[in-house]
Amino acid sequence: MKRTVLIFILLVWSLLLSTNARAQEFVAGDEITIVISAYALIETNYAPVSLSFTPSTAGAAITSVSNSDLFVKISSTVPGGTDREVTARISSGTVPTGTTLTLVSAACTTTNSGGVLGTPVATPITLSAIDQDLVQFIATCYTGTGYNDGYQMTFTWIPDIAATNYGQIDSYSYNITVVFTLSAHDGN
Amino acid sequence: MFVNKKNILIFSLIVLFSSFSTIIPAQNNNTAEMSITFNIPAVALIDFVMDGIQTITYTYSSSNPNQVEQIITPTIGDKTWLNYSSIVISNLTNYITAHISSGNLPADVSLNVLVSSDVGAGDGITGTSIGQITLSRFPQNIITDIGSCYTGRGIHKGHQLTYIWENPESYNYNINYENTNPVAVTYTITSTE
Secondary structure (H helix, E strand, O other): OHHHHHHHHHHHHHHHHHHHHHHHHHHHOOOOOOOOOOEEEEEEOOOOEEEEOOOOOOOOOOOOEEEEEEEEEEEEEOOOOOOEEEEEEEEEOOOOOOEEEEEEEOOOOOOOOEEOOOEEOOOOEEOOOOOEEEEEEEOOEEOOOOOOOOEEEEEEEEEOOHHHHHHHOEEEEEEEEEEEEEOOOOOO | OHHHHHHHHHHHHHHHHHHHHHHHHHHOOOEEEEEEEEEEOOEEEEEEEEOOOOOOEEEEEOOOOOOOEEEEEOOEEEEEEEEEEEEEEOOOOEEEEEEEEEOOOOOOOEEEEEEOOOOOOOEEOOOEEOOEEEOOOOOEEEEEEEOOEEOOOOOOOOEEEEEEEEOOOOOOOOOOOOOOOOOEEEEEEEEOO
16 A cells, blocks of 8 residues: 555656656747847958059159059948948058158959948048048948958058158168058947 | 865966957957068169250361361350259268260360259259369269259259360460261269268
């Protein structure tokens, strides 16, 4: 008799357990949270940029030199209603005395890109140690990852105010480092 | 022994945290660096520009035994302008020399060249003219201390060159002299390097 009672109790208990297990399954599928983090990735195509003045006519001034080999690639997501900028500055070295280096971005290439790729600033910036905008109003987008994908950058090197500074130009080789930044979105 | 195990645990935690802190900035990859190389080669370019044709003819007439005549046409030659472009290495300068590179002058006659100052049509540190020299077969400085500059290209730019014949008092008109060969004067720009 005692044994029968024990078996009964065990049966009820196991029944309860199996009910509990079902109840747990129900709860487990309830909430799904998808997180899209805001992110900002920037990279160049590592094109070497080398600029050289090569005057060829006696009596003539050295003329401007340009290089458009560099492309800047980005990936960006932003919270709704916010945007980012691509900025550039000189982080080390200085542009040779008597000369000026300007930089302007083209609109992003369209082949492999998508999203809100922003608007390039039309007027070339004169590079300095302070960040200046090259492309504005970038929201969620990607430029593509190919060598010639992204924002094509045109560097132009010119003698600056010749009347006062031409005599300061020294024959030499110089190196500078330029840093491109994909800024934090303006909702930050 | 127990203490050691605890230490190991703490150490592992520190390593774990520090590796996290390394990873976090790496993910925030919102800058890209690049290097730009500038090259300014040394430059020394020189050229003439002439306003028309620069021919100075020197002859004399002795048809009448009692009379000789010098004929120099034109009396001076000032139609040539010297243009140059120069980029120098720091603390160095360029200079320009002149010499007679071919042909012979009539005996006892010398040819001078007067080099004007730069007229200021260009920019930078143009050279200093030495003034007037008597040309010879040996190069002599005519413009020195040229820094990084350009004179502009064309007539009325750079330095004006004026050729002047000179006859010594002792000129012997009895020497029969015939020479129809032109005289060439060469100008050379060189670095003080």
